[in-house]
Amino acid sequence: MHRMRALSCFVTCFAAALLFSNNGSGDDIAERARKLHFSSLVLDTHDDTTQRFFSKDYDLGKRNPDGHVDIPRMREGGINAIFFSTWIDGRTLGPSAVQKAMDQIDAVHENVGKYSKDLVLARTAEEVRRARAQGKIAVLMGLEGGHMIGLDIRVLRMFGALGVRYMTLTHFYNNEWADSSTDKPAHNGLTDFGKAVVREMNRQGILVDISHVSDKTFYDALEVSKAPLIASHSSCRSISNHPDQMINDLAAKGGVIQINYEKSFLDQAYNDAYDKAVGGVTAMDNSIIKMCGDDTECASRETAKRERLLTEQGKLPHVSWERIVEHIDHVVKLVGPDHVGLGSDFDGASMPDGMEDCSKLPKITEALLRKGYSEDNIRKILGLNLLRVMEQAERVAHEVQVGK
Numbered sequence: 261m262h263r264m265r266a267l268s269c270f271v272t273c274f275a276a277a278l279l280f281s282n283n284g285s286g287d288d289i290a291e292r293a294r295k296l297h298f299s300s301l302v303l304d305t306h307d308d309t310t311q312r313f314f315s316k317d318y319d320l321g322k323r324n325p326d327g328h329v330d331i332p333r334m335r336e337g338g339i340n341a342i343f344f345s346t347w348i349d350g351r352t353l354g355p356s357a358v359q360k361a362m363d364q365i366d367a368v369h370e371n372v373g374k375y376s377k378d379l380v381l382a383r384t385a386e387e388v389r390r391a392r393a394q395g396k397i398a399v400l401m402g403l404e405g406g407h408m409i410g411l412d413i414r415v416l417r418m419f420g421a422l423g424v425r426y427m428t429l430t431h432f433y434n435n436e437w438a439d440s441s442t443d444k445p446a447h448n449g450l451t452d453f454g455k456a457v458v459r460e461m462n463r464q465g466i467l468v469d470i471s472h473v474s475d476k477t478f479y480d481a482l483e484v485s486k487a488p489l490i491a492s493h494s495s496c497r498s499i500s501n502h503p504d505q506m507i508n509d510l511a512a513k514g515g516v517i518q519i520n521y522e523k524s525f526l527d528q529a530y531n532d533a534y535d536k537a538v539g540g541v542t543a544m545d546n547s548i549i550k551m552c553g554d555d556t557e558c559a560s561r562e563t564a565k566r567e568r569l570l571t572e573q574g575k576l577p578h579v580s581w582e583r584i585v586e587h588i589d590h591v592v593k594l595v596g597p598d599h600v601g602l603g604s605d606f607d608g609a610s611m612p613d614g615m616e617d618c619s620k621l622p623k624i625t626e627a628l629l630r631k632g633y634s635e636d637n638i639r640k641i642l643g644l645n646l647l648r649v650m651e652q653a654e655r656v657a658h659e660v661q662v663g664k
Protein backbone atom coordinates (compact mmCIF):
# COMPACT_ATOMS: atom_id res chain seq x y z
CA MET A 261 0.00 0.00 0.00
CA HIS A 262 2.56 2.52 1.13
CA ARG A 263 4.95 1.74 -1.65
CA MET A 264 2.28 2.19 -4.31
CA ARG A 265 1.23 5.46 -2.79
CA ALA A 266 4.83 6.59 -2.63
CA LEU A 267 5.26 5.81 -6.29
CA SER A 268 2.18 7.74 -7.39
CA CYS A 269 3.32 10.68 -5.28
CA PHE A 270 6.70 10.52 -6.89
CA VAL A 271 5.05 11.06 -10.27
CA THR A 272 2.94 13.93 -8.95
CA CYS A 273 5.85 15.53 -7.14
CA PHE A 274 8.03 15.21 -10.19
CA ALA A 275 5.36 17.00 -12.26
CA ALA A 276 5.14 19.69 -9.59
CA ALA A 277 8.91 20.07 -9.62
CA LEU A 278 8.82 20.59 -13.39
CA LEU A 279 6.17 23.26 -12.96
CA PHE A 280 8.33 25.00 -10.38
CA SER A 281 11.36 24.96 -12.62
CA ASN A 282 9.47 26.06 -15.75
CA ASN A 283 7.73 28.96 -14.14
CA GLY A 284 10.36 30.13 -11.71
CA SER A 285 9.17 31.77 -8.50
CA GLY A 286 7.70 34.91 -10.01
CA ASP A 287 4.62 33.34 -11.62
CA ASP A 288 0.98 33.95 -10.71
CA ILE A 289 0.62 30.91 -8.47
CA ALA A 290 3.75 31.77 -6.51
CA GLU A 291 2.44 35.26 -5.91
CA ARG A 292 -1.06 34.03 -4.99
CA ALA A 293 0.50 31.49 -2.64
CA ARG A 294 2.58 34.13 -0.93
CA LYS A 295 -0.44 36.38 -0.38
CA LEU A 296 -2.56 33.47 0.80
CA HIS A 297 0.08 32.20 3.19
CA PHE A 298 0.78 35.54 4.82
CA SER A 299 -2.90 36.39 5.18
CA SER A 300 -3.77 33.01 6.74
CA LEU A 301 -3.63 31.98 10.35
CA VAL A 302 -0.69 29.58 10.35
CA LEU A 303 -0.51 27.36 13.40
CA ASP A 304 1.97 24.62 14.29
CA THR A 305 0.97 22.25 17.10
CA HIS A 306 4.29 20.71 17.99
CA ASP A 307 7.69 22.29 18.51
CA ASP A 308 10.37 21.04 20.86
CA THR A 309 12.09 24.42 20.99
CA THR A 310 11.30 24.70 24.72
CA GLN A 311 14.28 22.55 25.60
CA ARG A 312 16.58 24.95 23.77
CA PHE A 313 15.50 27.75 26.11
CA PHE A 314 17.90 26.27 28.68
CA SER A 315 20.95 26.56 26.46
CA LYS A 316 23.19 29.59 26.74
CA ASP A 317 23.88 29.26 23.02
CA TYR A 318 20.25 29.73 22.05
CA ASP A 319 18.23 32.93 21.85
CA LEU A 320 14.58 32.78 20.77
CA GLY A 321 14.70 36.44 19.76
CA LYS A 322 17.62 36.12 17.36
CA ARG A 323 18.27 34.16 14.22
CA ASN A 324 20.21 31.11 15.39
CA PRO A 325 22.66 29.34 13.11
CA ASP A 326 21.18 25.95 13.95
CA GLY A 327 17.86 24.38 14.95
CA HIS A 328 14.53 25.10 13.34
CA VAL A 329 12.68 27.82 15.26
CA ASP A 330 13.23 31.38 16.50
CA ILE A 331 11.25 34.60 16.17
CA PRO A 332 12.96 35.90 12.99
CA ARG A 333 12.45 32.58 11.23
CA MET A 334 8.86 32.28 12.49
CA ARG A 335 8.17 35.70 11.00
CA GLU A 336 9.78 34.65 7.73
CA GLY A 337 7.70 31.45 7.69
CA GLY A 338 4.49 33.34 8.44
CA ILE A 339 3.76 31.45 11.68
CA ASN A 340 1.06 33.12 13.78
CA ALA A 341 0.63 30.49 16.49
CA ILE A 342 2.93 27.87 17.90
CA PHE A 343 2.64 25.21 20.55
CA PHE A 344 5.88 24.97 22.51
CA SER A 345 6.00 21.45 23.84
CA THR A 346 7.17 20.40 27.28
CA TRP A 347 8.95 17.07 27.14
CA ILE A 348 11.03 15.01 29.53
CA ASP A 349 12.12 11.40 29.21
CA GLY A 350 9.14 9.08 29.71
CA ARG A 351 10.90 7.03 32.38
CA THR A 352 11.07 9.95 34.79
CA LEU A 353 7.97 9.64 36.95
CA GLY A 354 6.50 11.11 40.14
CA PRO A 355 7.46 14.47 41.73
CA SER A 356 10.68 14.75 39.75
CA ALA A 357 8.69 14.59 36.48
CA VAL A 358 6.38 17.33 37.75
CA GLN A 359 9.32 19.53 38.76
CA LYS A 360 11.06 19.17 35.41
CA ALA A 361 7.84 19.90 33.52
CA MET A 362 7.33 23.01 35.68
CA ASP A 363 10.85 24.20 34.79
CA GLN A 364 9.95 24.06 31.09
CA ILE A 365 6.54 25.71 31.49
CA ASP A 366 8.25 28.49 33.43
CA ALA A 367 10.84 28.86 30.65
CA VAL A 368 8.03 29.35 28.10
CA HIS A 369 6.41 32.01 30.30
CA GLU A 370 9.77 33.73 30.80
CA ASN A 371 10.50 33.81 27.06
CA VAL A 372 7.06 35.15 26.23
CA GLY A 373 7.67 37.90 28.81
CA LYS A 374 11.13 38.63 27.47
CA TYR A 375 9.91 38.94 23.87
CA SER A 376 6.50 40.44 24.54
CA LYS A 377 6.79 42.73 21.52
CA ASP A 378 6.53 39.65 19.30
CA LEU A 379 4.91 36.99 21.48
CA VAL A 380 1.83 36.64 23.63
CA LEU A 381 0.60 33.63 25.60
CA ALA A 382 -2.71 32.26 24.31
CA ARG A 383 -5.07 29.81 25.99
CA THR A 384 -8.13 29.94 23.74
CA ALA A 385 -8.93 30.07 20.03
CA GLU A 386 -10.16 33.63 20.57
CA GLU A 387 -6.82 34.62 22.11
CA VAL A 388 -5.01 33.12 19.11
CA ARG A 389 -7.12 35.23 16.75
CA ARG A 390 -6.55 38.33 18.88
CA ALA A 391 -2.78 37.80 18.88
CA ARG A 392 -2.81 37.66 15.11
CA ALA A 393 -4.89 40.84 14.87
CA GLN A 394 -2.22 42.53 17.03
CA GLY A 395 0.57 41.27 14.77
CA LYS A 396 1.92 38.99 17.48
CA ILE A 397 2.72 35.30 17.48
CA ALA A 398 0.43 33.35 19.82
CA VAL A 399 2.38 30.99 22.06
CA LEU A 400 0.51 27.96 23.32
CA MET A 401 1.76 25.04 25.38
CA GLY A 402 1.52 21.29 25.00
CA LEU A 403 2.69 18.61 27.41
CA GLU A 404 4.25 15.66 25.60
CA GLY A 405 3.50 12.77 27.93
CA GLY A 406 1.04 12.09 30.75
CA HIS A 407 3.92 10.91 32.97
CA MET A 408 4.56 14.58 33.79
CA ILE A 409 1.40 14.91 35.94
CA GLY A 410 3.09 12.58 38.44
CA LEU A 411 0.00 10.38 38.88
CA ASP A 412 -1.86 13.32 40.45
CA ILE A 413 -4.91 14.79 38.76
CA ARG A 414 -4.52 18.06 40.70
CA VAL A 415 -1.20 18.59 38.93
CA LEU A 416 -3.00 18.25 35.59
CA ARG A 417 -5.40 20.99 36.71
CA MET A 418 -2.50 23.23 37.70
CA PHE A 419 -0.81 22.68 34.35
CA GLY A 420 -4.10 23.65 32.70
CA ALA A 421 -4.23 26.82 34.82
CA LEU A 422 -0.69 27.67 33.72
CA GLY A 423 -1.79 27.50 30.10
CA VAL A 424 -1.17 23.92 28.93
CA ARG A 425 -3.68 23.35 26.10
CA TYR A 426 -2.96 19.80 25.09
CA MET A 427 -1.45 16.74 26.69
CA THR A 428 -0.10 13.80 24.72
CA LEU A 429 -1.26 10.83 26.78
CA THR A 430 2.09 9.00 26.53
CA HIS A 431 5.55 9.39 25.02
CA PHE A 432 7.81 6.47 23.98
CA TYR A 433 7.08 4.49 27.15
CA ASN A 434 3.90 3.43 28.93
CA ASN A 435 3.15 5.56 31.96
CA GLU A 436 1.26 4.48 35.07
CA TRP A 437 -2.11 4.74 33.31
CA ALA A 438 -1.72 4.54 29.52
CA ASP A 439 0.03 2.36 26.95
CA SER A 440 2.40 3.81 24.38
CA SER A 441 2.72 2.59 20.78
CA THR A 442 6.46 2.01 21.27
CA ASP A 443 6.26 -0.08 24.47
CA LYS A 444 4.83 -3.51 25.37
CA PRO A 445 1.13 -3.23 26.34
CA ALA A 446 0.76 -3.12 30.14
CA HIS A 447 -2.67 -1.62 30.80
CA ASN A 448 -4.71 -2.72 27.80
CA GLY A 449 -5.06 0.93 26.79
CA LEU A 450 -6.18 3.36 29.48
CA THR A 451 -6.63 2.35 33.12
CA ASP A 452 -9.58 3.72 35.14
CA PHE A 453 -7.29 6.51 36.33
CA GLY A 454 -6.32 7.15 32.69
CA LYS A 455 -10.00 7.52 31.80
CA ALA A 456 -10.43 9.95 34.70
CA VAL A 457 -7.48 11.94 33.32
CA VAL A 458 -9.21 12.21 29.93
CA ARG A 459 -12.45 13.37 31.60
CA GLU A 460 -10.55 15.97 33.61
CA MET A 461 -8.83 17.18 30.43
CA ASN A 462 -12.29 17.67 28.91
CA ARG A 463 -13.33 19.65 31.98
CA GLN A 464 -10.27 21.89 31.70
CA GLY A 465 -10.54 22.32 27.90
CA ILE A 466 -7.15 20.65 27.48
CA LEU A 467 -7.01 18.84 24.13
CA VAL A 468 -6.49 15.09 24.33
CA ASP A 469 -3.50 14.28 22.11
CA ILE A 470 -3.10 10.74 20.80
CA SER A 471 0.29 11.05 19.10
CA HIS A 472 2.56 8.27 20.49
CA VAL A 473 -0.24 6.22 22.13
CA SER A 474 -1.04 2.56 21.44
CA ASP A 475 -4.04 1.73 19.28
CA LYS A 476 -6.03 0.56 22.32
CA THR A 477 -5.22 3.77 24.23
CA PHE A 478 -6.43 5.72 21.19
CA TYR A 479 -9.75 3.87 21.06
CA ASP A 480 -10.26 4.15 24.82
CA ALA A 481 -9.60 7.90 24.66
CA LEU A 482 -11.90 8.24 21.66
CA GLU A 483 -14.67 6.53 23.60
CA VAL A 484 -14.22 8.47 26.85
CA SER A 485 -13.52 11.98 25.51
CA LYS A 486 -16.46 14.28 24.96
CA ALA A 487 -14.30 16.60 22.84
CA PRO A 488 -12.61 15.70 19.54
CA LEU A 489 -9.07 14.33 19.82
CA ILE A 490 -5.96 15.63 18.13
CA ALA A 491 -2.80 13.95 16.95
CA SER A 492 -0.47 16.90 17.57
CA HIS A 493 2.44 15.52 15.55
CA SER A 494 1.72 12.32 13.69
CA SER A 495 1.91 11.31 10.09
CA CYS A 496 -0.22 8.82 8.26
CA ARG A 497 1.96 5.88 9.15
CA SER A 498 3.22 6.91 12.52
CA ILE A 499 -0.01 6.70 14.47
CA SER A 500 -0.58 3.03 13.82
CA ASN A 501 -0.17 0.00 11.62
CA HIS A 502 -3.72 0.68 10.45
CA PRO A 503 -3.45 4.40 9.99
CA ASP A 504 -6.30 4.91 7.54
CA GLN A 505 -8.86 3.35 9.85
CA MET A 506 -7.65 5.42 12.78
CA ILE A 507 -7.67 8.62 10.74
CA ASN A 508 -11.25 7.81 9.72
CA ASP A 509 -12.27 7.25 13.34
CA LEU A 510 -10.43 10.38 14.56
CA ALA A 511 -12.15 12.47 11.87
CA ALA A 512 -15.59 10.96 12.50
CA LYS A 513 -15.44 12.50 15.95
CA GLY A 514 -14.30 15.86 14.57
CA GLY A 515 -10.58 15.52 15.38
CA VAL A 516 -7.48 16.52 13.44
CA ILE A 517 -4.19 14.89 12.55
CA GLN A 518 -1.35 17.39 12.47
CA ILE A 519 1.32 16.17 10.09
CA ASN A 520 4.78 15.55 11.52
CA TYR A 521 7.74 16.37 9.24
CA GLU A 522 10.10 13.76 10.75
CA LYS A 523 11.70 11.90 7.88
CA SER A 524 11.15 8.43 9.29
CA PHE A 525 7.41 9.16 9.63
CA LEU A 526 7.10 10.65 6.17
CA ASP A 527 8.93 7.93 4.30
CA GLN A 528 8.68 4.18 4.85
CA ALA A 529 11.96 3.42 3.04
CA TYR A 530 13.78 5.89 5.27
CA ASN A 531 12.12 4.40 8.33
CA ASP A 532 13.14 0.85 7.41
CA ALA A 533 16.71 1.96 6.64
CA TYR A 534 16.85 3.87 9.93
CA ASP A 535 15.64 0.83 11.91
CA LYS A 536 18.25 -1.30 10.19
CA ALA A 537 21.04 1.22 10.82
CA VAL A 538 20.36 2.07 14.48
CA GLY A 539 18.03 -0.69 15.72
CA GLY A 540 14.84 1.38 16.10
CA VAL A 541 13.87 4.71 17.59
CA THR A 542 14.03 3.70 21.27
CA ALA A 543 17.46 2.08 20.82
CA MET A 544 18.76 5.32 19.30
CA ASP A 545 17.08 7.29 22.09
CA ASN A 546 18.73 5.13 24.74
CA SER A 547 22.19 5.43 23.28
CA ILE A 548 21.86 9.22 23.00
CA ILE A 549 20.59 9.53 26.58
CA LYS A 550 23.52 7.43 27.76
CA MET A 551 25.85 9.86 26.08
CA CYS A 552 24.11 13.18 26.74
CA GLY A 553 22.05 12.59 29.90
CA ASP A 554 19.67 15.53 30.44
CA ASP A 555 21.53 17.79 28.01
CA THR A 556 19.02 18.10 25.19
CA GLU A 557 21.25 20.37 23.10
CA CYS A 558 23.84 17.59 23.14
CA ALA A 559 21.14 15.06 22.25
CA SER A 560 19.89 16.95 19.22
CA ARG A 561 23.44 17.74 18.06
CA GLU A 562 24.42 14.09 18.40
CA THR A 563 21.26 12.82 16.67
CA ALA A 564 21.83 15.18 13.74
CA LYS A 565 25.50 14.21 13.53
CA ARG A 566 24.81 10.47 13.48
CA GLU A 567 22.11 10.90 10.91
CA ARG A 568 24.26 13.05 8.66
CA LEU A 569 26.96 10.43 8.80
CA LEU A 570 24.57 7.58 7.96
CA THR A 571 23.17 9.60 5.03
CA GLU A 572 26.70 10.31 3.75
CA GLN A 573 27.50 6.61 3.99
CA GLY A 574 24.43 5.90 1.87
CA LYS A 575 22.73 4.00 4.69
CA LEU A 576 19.83 6.45 4.85
CA PRO A 577 17.99 7.75 1.77
CA HIS A 578 17.23 11.41 1.10
CA VAL A 579 13.64 12.48 1.83
CA SER A 580 12.08 15.52 0.16
CA TRP A 581 9.85 18.08 1.92
CA GLU A 582 7.23 17.30 -0.72
CA ARG A 583 6.42 14.18 1.28
CA ILE A 584 4.74 16.49 3.83
CA VAL A 585 2.34 17.62 1.13
CA GLU A 586 1.78 14.02 0.12
CA HIS A 587 0.74 13.12 3.66
CA ILE A 588 -1.61 16.10 3.89
CA ASP A 589 -3.10 15.08 0.56
CA HIS A 590 -3.52 11.50 1.71
CA VAL A 591 -5.57 12.60 4.75
CA VAL A 592 -7.66 14.97 2.59
CA LYS A 593 -8.41 12.17 0.12
CA LEU A 594 -9.38 9.94 3.03
CA VAL A 595 -11.53 12.24 5.19
CA GLY A 596 -11.73 15.64 3.49
CA PRO A 597 -9.96 18.93 4.22
CA ASP A 598 -11.34 19.51 7.75
CA HIS A 599 -9.19 17.02 9.64
CA VAL A 600 -5.57 17.77 8.88
CA GLY A 601 -3.04 20.41 9.90
CA LEU A 602 0.62 21.10 10.68
CA GLY A 603 2.50 19.57 13.62
CA SER A 604 6.09 19.89 12.41
CA ASP A 605 8.08 18.53 15.38
CA PHE A 606 10.63 21.28 14.66
CA ASP A 607 13.61 21.13 17.03
CA GLY A 608 12.60 17.57 17.93
CA ALA A 609 12.88 15.69 14.66
CA SER A 610 15.08 15.47 11.60
CA MET A 611 13.66 17.51 8.78
CA PRO A 612 13.38 16.45 5.15
CA ASP A 613 15.42 18.17 2.43
CA GLY A 614 13.91 21.56 1.63
CA MET A 615 12.22 22.04 5.01
CA GLU A 616 15.39 22.97 6.88
CA ASP A 617 13.56 25.23 9.33
CA CYS A 618 10.25 27.01 9.91
CA SER A 619 11.07 29.79 7.45
CA LYS A 620 10.38 27.29 4.63
CA LEU A 621 6.72 26.88 5.53
CA PRO A 622 5.28 28.98 2.66
CA LYS A 623 6.41 26.21 0.31
CA ILE A 624 3.62 24.00 1.69
CA THR A 625 0.98 26.59 0.83
CA GLU A 626 2.37 26.97 -2.67
CA ALA A 627 2.49 23.22 -3.25
CA LEU A 628 -1.13 22.80 -2.09
CA LEU A 629 -2.23 25.62 -4.37
CA ARG A 630 -0.42 24.00 -7.29
CA LYS A 631 -2.19 20.75 -6.49
CA GLY A 632 -5.48 22.57 -7.05
CA TYR A 633 -6.55 23.03 -3.41
CA SER A 634 -8.97 25.92 -2.83
CA GLU A 635 -7.77 28.87 -0.79
CA ASP A 636 -10.45 28.14 1.84
CA ASN A 637 -9.25 24.58 2.27
CA ILE A 638 -5.63 25.65 2.50
CA ARG A 639 -6.51 28.12 5.26
CA LYS A 640 -8.20 25.30 7.16
CA ILE A 641 -5.12 23.10 6.86
CA LEU A 642 -2.75 25.90 7.86
CA GLY A 643 -4.55 26.56 11.14
CA LEU A 644 -8.32 26.94 11.13
CA ASN A 645 -9.00 23.21 11.59
CA LEU A 646 -7.07 23.18 14.84
CA LEU A 647 -8.79 26.37 16.03
CA ARG A 648 -12.14 24.72 15.35
CA VAL A 649 -11.18 21.78 17.56
CA MET A 650 -9.99 24.16 20.30
CA GLU A 651 -13.34 25.93 20.16
CA GLN A 652 -15.16 22.60 20.44
CA ALA A 653 -13.02 21.60 23.43
CA GLU A 654 -13.76 24.97 25.04
CA ARG A 655 -17.50 24.39 24.54
CA VAL A 656 -17.26 20.90 26.05
CA ALA A 657 -15.33 22.31 29.05
CA HIS A 658 -18.05 24.87 29.60
CA GLU A 659 -20.80 22.26 29.37
CA VAL A 660 -19.03 19.90 31.77
CA GLN A 661 -18.36 22.70 34.25
CA VAL A 662 -21.97 23.91 34.30
CA GLY A 663 -23.12 20.28 34.52
CA LYS A 664 -25.03 20.04 31.23
Ligand SMILES: [Zn+2]
Nearest residue numbers: 404471472493
Ligand atom coordinates in the same frame (compact mmCIF):
# COMPACT_ATOMS: atom_id res chain seq x y z
ZN1 LIG B 1 6.75 13.21 19.86
